[in-house]
Amino acid sequence: MNSAPSHLTNPGAAASGTVSPTAPSAGPASAAGAANAAPSPTFSPLYQQIKALITQSLQSGEWKPGELIPSEVELAARFKVSQGTVRKAIDELAAENLVMRKQGKGTFVSTHHEARAHFRFLRLMPDEGVPHYPESKFIEVKRTRAPADVARLLELKSGDAVVFIKRVQSFDGMPTIVEELWLPGLIFKGLTAERLVEYKGPMYGLFESEFGTRMIRAAEKIRACSADEGAAALLQVAQGTPLLMAERVSFTYGDKPVELRRGLYSTERHHYQNDLN
Amino acid sequence: MNSAPSHLTNPGAAASGTVSPTAPSAGPASAAGAANAAPSPTFSPLYQQIKALITQSLQSGEWKPGELIPSEVELAARFKVSQGTVRKAIDELAAENLVMRKQGKGTFVSTHHEARAHFRFLRLMPDEGVPHYPESKFIEVKRTRAPADVARLLELKSGDAVVFIKRVQSFDGMPTIVEELWLPGLIFKGLTAERLVEYKGPMYGLFESEFGTRMIRAAEKIRACSADEGAAALLQVAQGTPLLMAERVSFTYGDKPVELRRGLYSTERHHYQNDLN
DNA sequence: AAGTGGTCTAGACCACTTT
DNA sequence: AAGTGGTCTAGACCACTTC
Numbered sequence: 001m002n003s004a005p006s007h008l009t010n011p012g013a014a015a016s017g018t019v020s021p022t023a024p025s026a027g028p029a030s031a032a033g034a035a036n037a038a039p040s041p042t043f044s045p046l047y048q049q050i051k052a053l054i055t056q057s058l059q060s061g062e063w064k065p066g067e068l069i070p071s072e073v074e075l076a077a078r079f080k081v082s083q084g085t086v087r088k089a090i091d092e093l094a095a096e097n098l099v100m101r102k103q104g105k106g107t108f109v110s111t112h113h114e115a116r117a118h119f120r121f122l123r124l125m126p127d128e129g130v131p132h133y134p135e136s137k138f139i140e141v142k143r144t145r146a147p148a149d150v151a152r153l154l155e156l157k158s159g160d161a162v163v164f165i166k167r168v169q170s171f172d173g174m175p176t177i178v179e180e181l182w183l184p185g186l187i188f189k190g191l192t193a194e195r196l197v198e199y200k201g202p203m204y205g206l207f208e209s210e211f212g213t214r215m216i217r218a219a220e221k222i223r224a225c226s227a228d229e230g231a232a233a234l235l236q237v238a239q240g241t242p243l244l245m246a247e248r249v250s251f252t253y254g255d256k257p258v259e260l261r262r263g264l265y266s267t268e269r270h271h272y273q274n275d276l277n
Numbered sequence: 278m279n280s281a282p283s284h285l286t287n288p289g290a291a292a293s294g295t296v297s298p299t300a301p302s303a304g305p306a307s308a309a310g311a312a313n314a315a316p317s318p319t320f321s322p323l324y325q326q327i328k329a330l331i332t333q334s335l336q337s338g339e340w341k342p343g344e345l346i347p348s349e350v351e352l353a354a355r356f357k358v359s360q361g362t363v364r365k366a367i368d369e370l371a372a373e374n375l376v377m378r379k380q381g382k383g384t385f386v387s388t389h390h391e392a393r394a395h396f397r398f399l400r401l402m403p404d405e406g407v408p409h410y411p412e413s414k415f416i417e418v419k420r421t422r423a424p425a426d427v428a429r430l431l432e433l434k435s436g437d438a439v440v441f442i443k444r445v446q447s448f449d450g451m452p453t454i455v456e457e458l459w460l461p462g463l464i465f466k467g468l469t470a471e472r473l474v475e476y477k478g479p480m481y482g483l484f485e486s487e488f489g490t491r492m493i494r495a496a497e498k499i500r501a502c503s504a505d506e507g508a509a510a511l512l513q514v515a516q517g518t519p520l521l522m523a524e525r526v527s528f529t530y531g532d533k534p535v536e537l538r539r540g541l542y543s544t545e546r547h548h549y550q551n552d553l554n
Numbered sequence: 555a556a557g558t559g560g561t562c563t564a565g566a567c568c569a570c571t572t573t
Numbered sequence: 574a575a576g577t578g579g580t581c582t583a584g585a586c587c588a589c590t591t592c
Contacts, residue, residue, distance in 0.1 A: 082562065087578085224542075240517075350557090361580095
């Protein structure tokens with residue numbers, strides 16, 4: 001099942017041809033020093049190479065969202081490196097929210113099927129009260145061809161097949177968000193209105209489970225605009241009401257853009273929350 | 278100059294009263310195991326305690342912004358811990374942008390006097406072209422008393438002395454931001470319009486250099502609004518134009534709020550940029 | 555050459571969870 | 574008791590900067 005440890009390069013050790021002369025019985029540096037001396041074209045720290053290998057396994061679906069990945073000790077053995085090196089690789093993956101560590105239990109692949117993940121991509125918070133997830137009402141779901149601007153942002157060709165979704169989201173019955181989504185048709189083949197309606201919870205959960213596409217990062221651009229006739233009706237506000245306009249491009253593994261989302265937010269009772277660190 | 282290593286607690290070592298029985302010649306665990314067994318009231322990992330101590334030195338001004346802090350080896354000796362433990366502490370401080378590591382040179386206290394830091398707190402980006410820092414024009418600078426809402430956000434008492442600043446910021450001569458700031462009067466004693474005008478660059482640089490107050494974190498709430506008469510005139514837009522309204526509370530060491538900023542952003546040629554990770 | 559942070563190893567022991 | 578991640582140590586060597 002598991003492929004061979006393959007060909008990691010340790011540039012540091014390759015430079016000095018000999019091991020430590022002060023180590024009579026195979027000192028600490030021996031493992032690294034004796035690893036190899038291949039003239040590899042790419043130089044990067046071992047833990048970065050391990051990190052890339054683990055990321056590949058996540059991307060390929062070898063370990064699925066919510067599942068346990070092999071222990072640090074096991075990965076260290078598989079990759080023929082020390083546990084500390086695997087540890088540093090996983091530390092970075094955890095910092096990027098690709099995996100989650102749980103002491104005593106193991107390391108799990110992150111998933112959008114948890115409350116924790118929901119608010120990483122939903123920044124609209126109630127001015128008062130506890131944050132909770134809104135309800136969706138789908139206005140339109142269709143398959144069509146990508147306009148030029150959509151194609152550019154999704155790195156498709158103009159006219160490529162896309163899925164178009166328009167929906168309204170409500171907090172406590174108050175319509176607050178109206179948004180339009182474009183998804184690459186090739187990736188989201190079986191996506192229908194029925195699947196969307198019957199699915200409860202964030203769409204990213206559906207995308208991850210049913211289409212094997214996990215959103216790991218997004219870039220948003222926010223502007224102010226006025227509610228036009230259509231938006232005013234859907235959000236139940238007066239025409240001309242100031243709204244937040246958010247354009248989001250979401251990325252999956254390998255920084256591949258797989259979703260364009262354009263939303264209008266009513267900020268009567270909510271605000272967009274952002275922490276500058 | 279440097280105080281004694283003081284009283285760090287190692288909860289892990291305190292639990293087992295004896296050192297490893299399999300280590301005939303003072304094994305690796307001896308330093309930790311023999312450290313102490315005091316019934317300290319607070320339990321936290323050693324590296325977190327080191328991190329807190331370093332943060333105290335940053336806060337107290339022992340090491341000032343832009344300066345070099347002692348090397349890892351020196352800090353390890355001072356605190357009587359291994360270099361690896363100091364390293365982990367500094368790793369976290371670097372992740373929080375409190376310090377910056379430079380290979381071969383050392384670790385430096387972060388400062389707002391660098392282009393790198395400018396855009397951590399300025400999220401308004403041009404729709405086209407290269408980001409650059411805007412020019413300020415000060416409309417009003419006065420000392421007054423804190424209104425109730427300002428006092429609450431700055432954790433002051435209503436009526437406490439505050440500095441009030443109103444300014445317009447322009448990109449390429451185009452007025453784009455109008456904002457009002459409130460600062461605790463006690464901290465910003467000598468802050469005058471002259472100091473603000475003569476100072477070039479972000480105000481956080483001035484605050485850091487002249488008032489010993491470094492902003493390390495901020496929380497923003499963003500809404501949409503319409504330009505009223507005053508804002509329209511200052512931003513040279515039509516009255517009623519939709520604008521972004523950003524309310525920011527900035528914090529210094531110890532999560533102490535020391536600035537309230539309320540800004541109106543014209544999003545004709547700019548947008549608020551945000552990355553969701 | 556000396557000093558700094560960056561990587562890697564090996565081993566010990568801890569806290570926590572499950573069997 | 575066994576397995577997991579979490580902390581801590583000690584030591585080696587590397588890349589980079591400065592003297």
